[in-house]
Amino acid sequence: MSPLSTTVPLFSIQPTFLDVIADVQSGTINKDYFYISCFVKGKSVHGTVDVYRSGSEVVLRGQDGFDVQVGDHKSTLCVSCPELNVSNVIIKPPKSQITVNSPKVIETFDISPQGELYVVGGPNGELAISSITDNGAFTRSLEGHLTYVTKALFFPSGQVVLSAGGDMQIKLWSAADGSNPRTLLGHKRAVTDLAMIGRGRNVLSASKDGTVKLWECGSGTLIHSFTNPLDIPLEPKAMAVSKRYDGISATSLSPLEFETEDKLLTIGYDNGDIGIYSLSTKNVLASIPSQRVDCEISNIDVVDDRIFVARGENSEIWDLRSLTVPLETISLPSPVVGISASSASSVAFATQIGTPVVFENHKVSYYAAGFDDSTVIGVKNRSEDIYFAGKNGSIKRY
Template identity: 90%
Template structure:
């Protein structure tokens, strides 16, 4: 069976388009307009949409190649662009949003599993935790990183945060009081990614020094360092932990390991190679070599037996049980900077340019409007638990869809 190949267009739409519609609807102005663009591969179309009243109804009229209508829900648009063969796509506005006050520039973020808190890290070591509701009434500043924060994430409990940065440090934080009970030292270059095993008694850190390290949280002990099996200077850029698809369980090698018996570790390297390990035995079980010279992996996610890999402007879905060819390749006209899967065929993409896109069952589900170009830095997908999908902008905004 040949792999599926899907080319996905992207959109850029005026972030305030809902305000334009609201002003016309309320009678603040009789007529206004907003801009909209779409691009796919090396083709693009740029246009405007007039908004005006006709009796009691608000009417939208697209120009320069666009057909635009209000969706059934007041926060959505239905858009077509015949020139790019784009028909009746859904563009959504956020259902809610958070204005982040510190740091002003976001490099990394996470949403707690319970959906109550968020954590953000900045370019100068800034790190803070705040409540999503109550206008951030609960807030903690976490001081300790010396330079840019590369990753921040919640433990499953939502009460503890793990962070890492360019200062080679990995830090454990209490969300309740902001204390830093543990700092993990051992990497020789910047830490690029973090991952958690089960409830978080063990954690993993990837670094530009070429290693992925396995730690025990209670004591801060370094248990094991995974190195590139080809012994070449590759940097691990992204990783994910998942349950073994084959049901095999093997006892761990150390009494300091917890919940590793039935887990896999998937690592993506800067040259596009992927290595898959047994976390308990530390043996490499499979690999997916890169077939392109320009295929730096930016993100990896794993759901059940599916691996979601972002390589530049292409994202691939692989089946762990058969790693000969990807099940599907999704091509976007802008590099992917964030990926979050919620099912075996459902994934959200944040791209360098254009609105984020949610892709499900081999087609676009909707586009997430509300961001200026070149601002989105990542995505957290909480759809499986009913929390929605969150995208963060570098300019200090987090939006939920």
């Protein structure tokens, strides 16, 4: 059976479009406009939306190739661009947003599983934890990285943070007091990704040195180094841990391993290859060779038996039970910089240009408005909320 192939357009819309509408609604001004653009397969249309009053109603009139209406919810827009064959897409503003005071530039972020805290890392080793609910009243700087932070993750408890950077260090931090009880050393080049296993007694780190390392946090012991299946110089760029879809489990090789018996490790490499390993036995279970050149994997997520892979402007969904061809290929007009799945049929994309997009059941669910020229650097799914972060220091909840 041939895989599905879906082309997803992207939009860019003035972040303050709701303010424009509100000003006209309140009578502050009689008429205004906001900009909007649509991108599909190398083509683009750029226009504006006039906003004015007609009696007691506010009217939106798309110009230069756009048809725009207020959606079912007053804060959403329903947009069509006939020239690019795009119709009735929903654009949503954020439910809430956070302005990060430090660092000013965000390289990585995470939201605690409980949705109470966020952590951000910057280009000069800056790392900070802040509270979400009281607009950052609680903020703690974590000092210790010597250069750019590449990844920061909360443990499932929400009380501990794991971070890594270009200084080859992996650090554990207390969210409560900012202390750094453990630093894991062993990589020879910058760390590119981190992953948790279960509750986090074991963690994984990927590095430009070509290895993925398995650690025990309590003692700081290095348990194992994974190399790529071909045993040639490749850089692991992204990884994800998931439960085995076949229900098979095997006794772990080390007494320092916890919750690895029924887990899979999926690694994406800089040449586009994917390796799938048993975390307990360390054996390679499967590999997906790249079908194209110059298709470095930027992001991987695994939910149930589905692998979500971002390679440049194309993303693929694979079934772990059948790795011959992808189930679906999703093409976007901009490279994907973040991917996060909440179920086997729902995935959110952050892209270099345009508004982020939430994709469900083989079609676009909605676009996440509110980002200006700042590059969106990532996305996190948390319960019923999706968070996107911009490089300029903004985190928005949808």
